[in-house]
Amino acid sequence: MDEAESTAPQQAIVLTIRPSSGSTFTTAISTDSTVLQLKEKLATADLPAASIRLVYSGRVLKDDDQLSVYSIKEGHTLHMVKSATNRANEQAVQTVRPNANSNAAGPEGFDEQAMMRGFLENPAIRDMMSNPEMLRRVMMSNPQTREVMENNPEVAQMLNDPAFLRQSLDMARNPKLMKQALRNNDRALSNMEMIPGGFNHLRRMYHNVQEPMEASRSAPQPSTDDLNERFAARLNADTRPNAGTLNNTALPNPWAPPPRRNNAAGSMGGFPGMPGMGGNGGGMGFNPFAGNPFAAFGGPGAGAGAGATGAGSNAAGGAQAFQNPFAALMGSQGMGGGNQAANPFGFPPMGNNPEMFQQMMQFNQMMRQMEQQQQPHTSQPSSQLPPGMPSFANMFGGFPPVAQPSSTAQPTASSAPVATTTAATPAVPTQPPEERFEMQLASLRDMGFSDNSRNLRALLASGGDVESAIEFLLRM
Amino acid sequence: MTDHSTLLLKKQLKELTKRPVEGFSAGLVDDNNIFEWEIMIMGPHDTLYEGGFFRAIMTFPKEYPLMPPKMRFTTDIYHPNVYPNGDVCISILHPPGEDKYGYEQASERWSPVHTVETILISVISMLSSPNDESPANIEAAKEWRENYPSYKKKVQRIARRSAEEM
Numbered sequence: 234m235d236e237a238e239s240t241a242p243q244q245a246i247v248l249t250i251r252p253s254s255g256s257t258f259t260t261a262i263s264t265d266s267t268v269l270q271l272k273e274k275l276a277t278a279d280l281p282a283a284s285i286r287l288v289y290s291g292r293v294l295k296d297d298d299q300l301s302v303y304s305i306k307e308g309h310t311l312h313m314v315k316s317a318t319n320r321a322n323e324q325a326v327q328t329v330r331p332n333a334n335s336n337a338a339g340p341e342g343f344d345e346q347a348m349m350r351g352f353l354e355n356p357a358i359r360d361m362m363s364n365p366e367m368l369r370r371v372m373m374s375n376p377q378t379r380e381v382m383e384n385n386p387e388v389a390q391m392l393n394d395p396a397f398l399r400q401s402l403d404m405a406r407n408p409k410l411m412k413q414a415l416r417n418n419d420r421a422l423s424n425m426e427m428i429p430g431g432f433n434h435l436r437r438m439y440h441n442v443q444e445p446m447e448a449s450r451s452a453p454q455p456s457t458d459d460l461n462e463r464f465a466a467r468l469n470a471d472t473r474p475n476a477g478t479l480n481n482t483a484l485p486n487p488w489a490p491p492p493r494r495n496n497a498a499g500s501m502g503g504f505p506g507m508p509g510m511g512g513n514g515g516g517m518g519f520n521p522f523a524g525n526p527f528a529a530f531g532g533p534g535a536g537a538g539a540g541a542t543g544a545g546s547n548a549a550g551g552a553q554a555f556q557n558p559f560a561a562l563m564g565s566q567g568m569g570g571g572n573q574a575a576n577p578f579g580f581p582p583m584g585n586n587p588e589m590f591q592q593m594m595q596f597n598q599m600m601r602q603m604e605q606q607q608q609p610h611t612s613q614p615s616s617q618l619p620p621g622m623p624s625f626a627n628m629f630g631g632f633p634p635v636a637q638p639s640s641t642a643q644p645t646a647s648s649a650p651v652a653t654t655t656a657a658t659p660a661v662p663t664q665p666p667e668e669r670f671e672m673q674l675a676s677l678r679d680m681g682f683s684d685n686s687r688n689l690r691a692l693l694a695s696g697g698d699v700e701s702a703i704e705f706l707l708r709m
Numbered sequence: 710m711t712d713h714s715t716l717l718l719k720k721q722l723k724e725l726t727k728r729p730v731e732g733f734s735a736g737l738v739d740d741n742n743i744f745e746w747e748i749m750i751m752g753p754h755d756t757l758y759e760g761g762f763f764r765a766i767m768t769f770p771k772e773y774p775l776m777p778p779k780m781r782f783t784t785d786i787y788h789p790n791v792y793p794n795g796d797v798c799i800s801i802l803h804p805p806g807e808d809k810y811g812y813e814q815a816s817e818r819w820s821p822v823h824t825v826e827t828i829l830i831s832v833i834s835m836l837s838s839p840n841d842e843s844p845a846n847i848e849a850a851k852e853w854r855e856n857y858p859s860y861k862k863k864v865q866r867i868a869r870r871s872a873e874e875m
Contacts, residue, residue, distance in 0.1 A: 251729060253751065286762070290726065290736020291747030293762060304740075310729045314751055314762075 249310040250275060257310070262300065269296040275313060288312040368398060385442060666693055673699050682706055714773040718743045721825050733829045735767075744769040748780070748829065752868050756837040757861055761868030765797070767825065777802045777819035780832065784871045787863050789839040789850035798845035799835055801828065 244264050248271075251257045262271055268287060276282040287294040289303055289311045305311070372378050382389035391397055404410045425431040667674070670692045676699055677688045687706060695701035722743070725735050732753055738745045746767040752758035763786055769778040780802060782795035790798050800817040844850030852860040 251731070253731075253754075288734040288749050288751065288762075291734050291749045291764070292736060293749065309726050312729060312734050312751065 246305070246307040248305065249308065250313050251310050252313045253315060264301040264305070265299050267296065268294040268298050268300065271300065272296070280315060284315055286314045288314060381442065388442060670697055673697055673702065677702065677706075714769065714771065715743050717774060718769060718825075722746075725825065730826055730830070732833045735825055735829070738766065744771070744773075746778075746825065750829065750833060750836075752871075753833050753837055757864040758836050758868050761871040762874075763871055765795075767828075774821040774823070776804060777823070778825075778828070780828070784874070785867055786871075787846070787849050787860075787867050788836065789841050789844040789846055789853050790835050791849075792845040793848075796845070797832060797835075798843070799831055799840075801831055 245261055246264055247259050247261045249257050249259050260271075260274060262274060269282065272282040272285045272287065275285060289305055289309070292303065294300075294303060294311075373382075404414055422435065425435055666689055670689065673692050674685065674688055677692070678685075680703070682688050682703070688702070691702040691705040692699075694705050722735070722737065729735075733748060733750045735746055735748050737743065738747045746769070748765040748767055750763040750765060752761035752763065761784075763782055763784045765780055765782045765784075767778050767780045770776045780797040782791060782797065786795065792798060801819055801823055803818045805819045806815060839850070839853055841850045841854055849860070852863070
């Protein structure tokens, strides 16, 4: 850290900017410019300078300060974050509704509907909306929407039908109808999930329709690959199976030395998302729209149309809040497929935490359901479960044998290392471990390992294998 | 020993200024004191804390990396694993060794391989998935477990306020 460098006046430096989403980029600026000048330089059409926050070295940069105040130097990286409050204010200005300072969070999500309603009540907009031809043109002017329509004739058909458009607009205007429709959608979705194959169908729907739709709303955002990567990172999966091939990479060793532990906590990040899977919409619901994969239809043409005209109050906030139950799903699928699958489950405290364990069991049940659903409907190409998943389910299916007092405690499941982990969770067995491992404990005692509770822990960890238990004890 | 810890921290700081990690930004409170870091955690996406900016101070002991740093939020935060005074309670920040209460195994506790980055990644993941096994803020943990909607509302309000305070 050269102090001389920071005081040199009028020096142009190249900074790396790291936005909260998307990839980093660089920009050149002189150190005596103010933070505001830098923000103006970074501002884009959909991200005005006023809503940019720059964070460097643990501090939010103040507009009036010069960059040199923060001793920012060549090659340093700044975080660029969209500020939530300003974004909301902006929306409020657009829709002439002050104090609507929520971006689709929680109960205030309904405000958004109100905004939308206000927007639709506007005579000019109403006029435009009543002209189906105009509406269609507006929608077609968005290349992404057009692409979706071209790839999905059903969708095109729907958007081309003036009656449908008018109907859905009426619905959006009437809060009661809207709420009802959203509820119906949620209901229908969960029903669909229950019927065999329905889940896969929803998934396909999501891939074919929702994803491109979403992409068209937030055009400058990179594809969902990014999102997937984030999930993968959360789940600790640093490699991904090649497409089209079986994932036969070995499962990671849950007893690997501590470095892995660093990440164990990180990997838990993805965990709570899972219950959201069964719970459908409601689980994640930040916004009535958010929980609803069909929002693209439910808040129909209007959402897309509004986005296209650039006046969209809902589209702007909606795009961010637009995650849906499938997001959670994608996460858990990544888990089944990702070869790091064992890691979150190798997390020791789980055994002490009945709640977590319950969650696991629920997850297991869901996995099984999914498997069953897959069988009657194998005709759908996109319905293949990731290769890791069946064995994953087996792993839990293999519970009963684990509980039996077998000395090896290795169930029939194909994923032996994982299964051992399950054996290691003390909450599982029906018999107290002291009884289960009586013989092994005795032999450990004979060998001079006198601390019974330590021995027991080692045995639990090794799944009853005396030799590994000894190794474990020596390492402890 | 002090030299070693200074070097190690300097190296990490340099690395983090050049190639920061998503979700937080780190710097020194006072450029002459490498043992006190200023942290800004940006509320992770898809969590209740989204949109919030949380400041924290991380204090390293002279024995670092043999002993863990302490972390304290200076922004108000409501979370089951953060004490009401802002102290963060996660297992990897607990001094190494066996836990006398049997909650944590040695392997979950501090180990010298942890860096500022791994700690903060753990903290960020803690934000999204609280661990209510050994809560630091009992009230928050109770609310999280029993009255999630109200917990959610409170957290979102705090996140919003933290963004406004900037």
